[in-house]
Amino acid sequence: MEIKKINYSKVNEELYIYEHESGLKAFVIPKKGYSKKHASFATYYGSINNRFIAPYEDYETSVPDGIAHFLEHKLFEQKDGSVMDKYSMTGASPNAYTSFTHTVYLFSCTDKFDENFDMLLDYVQNPYITEESVEKEKGIIAQEIRMYDDDPNWRAFFNLLGAFYKEHPVRIDIAGTVESISKINKSNLMKCYDTFYHPSNMVILVVGDVDPEKTLKKVAEGIKTTEHKPEIKRIFPKSHKGINKNYVEQNLSVSIPIFQMGFKDELNGEKGFDSLKREIVVKLLLEMIVGRSSSLYNELYEEGLINSSFDSDYTIEEDYAFSMFGGESIDPLKVKSKILNEIKSIKEKGLDKKSFDRIKNSMKGRFIKQLNSVEKISHLFIPAYFKGATMFDYFDVYDKITFEYASEVFLKHFDEENFALSVIKPIKGD
């Protein structure tokens, strides 16, 4: 078997790469001296993939909302009991999560890595789903959905996505609704599994003080499928220019209005390195405009319009992208008008080159800090991989971003036509 090794001397890290004949890639990032060994087995399949044409088929399949997340819960069930119980016996902490675009199965352990890793490879490749266990899971997931229904930050986030997008499934809650999960059964779960859990659509990552060769050899032996499957056709509604609504509100039991606002982005098919580049440049711009060192942040703070909960972020995937910033405010509409005014005024006078350089350096330093944590490395690595890049590319991205590029993206992204605001308001008399 062939193992490739890349040295990233600037950040003092190494990456070992192995490609299985099925098309699956496996990576090891050794972390000398670390106690925790963190392994992930992930598929490029998330909550937005609710319409598709499976390999060897010529018709479209449409599945209930929340099914990717439901499947994530059900994969822990095995013929001889729950995988969680087996992990408990070795002392490992197993977990899994579903995002818009991918599903990750993982464990972290300080002992018996080989045994735990074998289990991970095994259960993700061998689903055991019964009608009975599907019905039982509906009660648990219904409570997960209810918990999020009462979470004002989560609601502000999804309501804003609903304001950005008319039809795109990114506007739908990852876990679906109590109603939509009632339509989930063994047969549609298995259909999704067979379509998206082929090794060629998956990736394995191990971060920790492990022997890279030995670990990758385990992958070579543990992946059962060798054939390549034809591509899965993922179907999304036609993208639309502009937004769905520019304002949306909901009442919940909160002490102060909680808001999210931002700009839906218009993409040009950015992939791989270009996708990371756009991500970093918009994050950099957000720091320049509303970050803690910006004059606007400090003005809003001193006027009591925002507090330290205020934060910003940018998300980019192949089919959608948006910036978001929010927190708590007595007057979200005033925050909105101040931010839009500031953007208008920067558009007139141009961005500040000195701030650009300073913040770029600072973000680079903050990127290095993330390499302290095996979890954070995994959380950066997997999404970057599915975009067609590796997380270490981020480091080069900082060197490739020019002031001219930032200025160009600034003018395009921060377009008032694509701006929306979502507010969670207190219930009167609460």
Place this chain on the structure above:
Amino acid sequence: MDFISSEEKVDLIDSFNGIEVYRVAVEKFKTNSINIFFLDNLSKENATKNALIPAVLRRGTGKHKSFREIALYLEELYGASFDCAVSKKGEYQIMQYYIDHVSDRYTGTDTNLFDDCFNLLLEIITEPLLENGTFRKDYLDQEKDNLKKIIEARMNDKVQYAVERCFEEMCKGEPFEIYENGSIEDLNKIQEADLFNHYKYILESLPMKVFISGDTDDNKIQSAITKLKKLKRSNIKDLSQPVISKPKRDINYVTEKLDVSQGKLSIGFRTNTAPDEKDYYSLVVFNSILGGGIHSKLFQNVREKESLAYYAFSRLEKFKGLMMISCGIEINQKDKAKDLILKQVEDIRQGNISDYEYDSSIKSIKTGLESLKDSQLAIVDFYLSQKISNTRDTLKSLYEKFEAVTRDEIVEVAKKVELDTIYFLTSENQ
């Protein structure tokens, strides 16, 4: 098992004027961090003022005259991060000032980030921006308003709120009921001159613990100590230990109504066990079997078998000798959930502990301890907690004590644990 790593060795390197300086020498991280803690007894008299001080200090220093100037400077220091927080451990209120920075070997230029960061941290704490010999009035008023909003915003996170409210109801009349951020009533009473005097008192008389972690060399640490020695300190406050046991009383039932879609059930117990007693080690294993993870009785029965909840856990507040069980459930399932939870406690009292439950609990505790070593903040928090509870355990000695706990000892400690309060957060229409 290898416990001879450097995270095991947290050295008290100097102690003077009520200041203890600890060093965590670890090279595996890419950052260095400095933590300065001030400890006080949790009291109605001081709590709100203690909570307000860090918020005011972070607004500016004599040299960096605003929050913005501090933020700009942190960016220049390659994205160093500064933060402060107020928390409680048992009946201690803790004010924490924190800074971290990338190690000089990653900046690519000749930097001295440790000195710069240490100086900034000390400057924020000891050289606040003054106007006519006291805190700037507008900054103070803004921070009073922010703190008021923080206190009011407790209800926004329902999961956390249900736990904190149950603790409060349990400990009515004891210092532990005091919220770490104080109360609005006391906030309204704070006068400027008063607060400034209190600030001087904190600086001069409250016990301080300083933790320096990372690859910082001896000379730099010595020069930091020299600076700390220049602080004028006198009459160091002698902190009192919390009262653990309380006379037995009838079970306290509390129902609170808010507009929620999920009910939150919290059940509070007195453990009657202090962290420096031998029983404490059995208590930790007991708690793990009951609700300390996926192997626990609560997870297995309340979630997996009965599908009543998505989350169900028990947690110790070791300093005050309390245990809290909490879960999110369908509102009409309250009695069923309560009975099922109390049955799990009773089962352990009856000696109903399977090999699986016992072994998994010990292993899960071990993994938890080992994992601490991968986070600088977790290492610091571990040793600070040891200081507060008057114990001198290391990770290794702790693990040996947990491993030695027998089933009989678990049953004994389970019998000592007393049900105190049953709190239910439910919807308005109930």
